[in-house]
Amino acid sequence: MRTLYIRIVATFIGIALASSIVAIVLVNFYYLAHMREYNEQKIMNIGQEIRDLFEETPGMDLDNYLTRIGHMGFQIYAVNDRMEGVFYGAPFKHTDFEEDQVRQVLAGEIYHGILEERHLLMVSGFFENSIRNSVGLPIEANGRTYAIFVRPNLEQQIGEVRILMALLLAFTFLCSIALIIIFTRYIVKPLKKLTEATDKIVRGDYNIQLDAARRDEIGDLASHFQSMARSLKQLDEMRQEFVGNVSHEIQSPLTSIQGFAQAILAKEASPEEEERYLQIIEEESRRLSSLSKQLLTLAALDKETAVMKKTAFRLDEQIRQILIVTEWQWSEKGLSVEPELPEIVITADPELLYQVWLNLMTNSIKFCRPGDTIRIEVQVNREIVIRFIDTGIGIAPSELPYVFARFYKADKTRNRLQAGSGLGLSIVKKIIDLHGGTIQAESVPGQGTVFTVSLPHL
Numbered sequence: 001m002r003t004l005y006i007r008i009v010a011t012f013i014g015i016a017l018a019s020s021i022v023a024i025v026l027v028n029f030y031y032l033a034h035m036r037e038y039n040e041q042k043i044m045n046i047g048q049e050i051r052d053l054f055e056e057t058p059g060m061d062l063d064n065y066l067t068r069i070g071h072m073g074f075q076i077y078a079v080n081d082r083m084e085g086v087f088y089g090a091p092f093k094h095t096d097f098e099e100d101q102v103r104q105v106l107a108g109e110i111y112h113g114i115l116e117e118r119h120l121l122m123v124s125g126f127f128e129n130s131i132r133n134s135v136g137l138p139i140e141a142n143g144r145t146y147a148i149f150v151r152p153n154l155e156q157q158i159g160e161v162r163i164l165m166a167l168l169l170a171f172t173f174l175c176s177i178a179l180i181i182i183f184t185r186y187i188v189k190p191l192k193k194l195t196e197a198t199d200k201i202v203r204g205d206y207n208i209q210l211d212a213a214r215r216d217e218i219g220d221l222a223s224h225f226q227s228m229a230r231s232l233k234q235l236d237e238m239r240q241e242f243v244g245n246v247s248h249e250i251q252s253p254l255t256s257i258q259g260f261a262q263a264i265l266a267k268e269a270s271p272e273e274e275e276r277y278l279q280i281i282e283e284e285s286r287r288l289s290s291l292s293k294q295l296l297t298l299a300a301l302d303k304e305t306a307v308m309k310k311t312a313f314r315l316d317e318q319i320r321q322i323l324i325v326t327e328w329q330w331s332e333k334g335l336s337v338e339p340e341l342p343e344i345v346i347t348a349d350p351e352l353l354y355q356v357w358l359n360l361m362t363n364s365i366k367f368c369r370p371g372d373t374i375r376i377e378v379q380v381n382r383e384i385v386i387r388f389i390d391t392g393i394g395i396a397p398s399e400l401p402y403v404f405a406r407f408y409k410a411d412k413t414r415n416r417l418q419a420g421s422g423l424g425l426s427i428v429k430k431i432i433d434l435h436g437g438t439i440q441a442e443s444v445p446g447q448g449t450v451f452t453v454s455l456p457h458l
Contacts, residue, residue, distance in 0.1 A: 111136030
């Protein structure tokens with residue numbers, strides 16, 4: 001399996017090679033568009049100067065003259081009318097040539113070999129050392145016509161420059177590869193640390209220390225990764241606490257049911273005690289059933305498997321229905337209920353919101369003392385605001401931030417049979433969140449509590 005380090009190195013080398021190929025192609029286009037004709041014309045001018053200088057100097061020997069011109073950095077091929085050719089200066093590497101082209105020059109025409117040559121990369125024609133890659137023109141000497149083919153001897157004129165350029169490009173490429181191989185390690189190193197951190201998280205170790213001080217994407221990634229590790233740690237702790245709470249909530253009524261059932265089966269209780277034990281068993285069974293339903297509801301809401309079925313309905317009528325359902329509880333306790341419910345139509349999931357109002361109402365009833373008051377207010381502005389206000393025992397300021405936590409019970413002194421599971425307000429908050437609303441709790445110990453629900457007014 002190829003590592004990320006090898007992939008990055010291979011990618012950078014591939015980019016360097018691809019860039020070189022693209023550069024060659026672009027240079028080739030530039031040579032065709034601007035340099036080839038200019039180069040041909042420049043060499044043609046040199047050839048004409050060579051011919052004019054010879055023809056303007058009477059009595060000069062052509063062979064000696066061309067030899068000197070060749071020594072000045074030119075390659076020359078001179079052909080007479082009998083197709084006898086002589087090379088002057090450095091020899092051509094490729095000497096293949098067609099006689100018809102020689103005859104055309106002897107007839108007075110000009111040979112434009114640089115323009116006529118065709119290569120896959122035309123820029124390479126600039127360096128081709130052949131007779132075909134030259135300019136040809138006729139010259140008169142001793143009453144005879146010769147065809148001379150001229151091109152610069154690039155090896156002699158710019159040979160050192162070519163070597164320097166070749167070395168420069170080669171060393172640049174090699175140094176680039178070396179630097180890529182070295183510095184890629186610094187790119188991959190933090191990723192290796194992230195991999196090690198991932199392995200630690202898999203093993204359950206969330207104490208991750210990464211270099212989050214870097215001011216780049218790697219630093220941002222490290223910072224987010226550490227935040228994720230902290231969140232996973234909190235989630236794992238919450239999961240363990242949740243499992244422990246569920247186990248405790250289930251174990252407590254089961255222990256009671258088991259103990260009272262054994263007492264009844266062993267005939268150790270009087271008929272009056274048996275009846276009381278059976279009532280306790282019924283209450284604990286009902287509590288287990290309620291806990292099971294709440295856990296299923298909370299799991300469905302967490303996984304968002306509870307499909308929202310929004311419809312338009314009368315919110316005031318729904319809350320009045322809650323008051324009717326719970327009437328026996330608050331009337332038995334001697335509580336005063338004061339609803340202020342103007343007519344309002346809301347678009348939401350009526351079944352889910354029914355659970356919200358039922359939980360808030362029963363919660364207020366549990367925390368109220370005989371003779372206390374529960375007031376329910378509904379106000380409509382930009383949002384729909386519903387308040388459940390009671391004059392009950394209230395909640396301590398230190399416990400107020402945790403009232404929506406799962407299994408949290410603010411009043412730990414109350415009897416467990418009356419305390420419930422501690423999931424009601426968690427379900428309420430989750431339902432309100434799913435509706436895009438908010439819920440807040442305010443309380444003054446000994447004076448009462450206010451739960452404020454804000455829902456979008458669609």
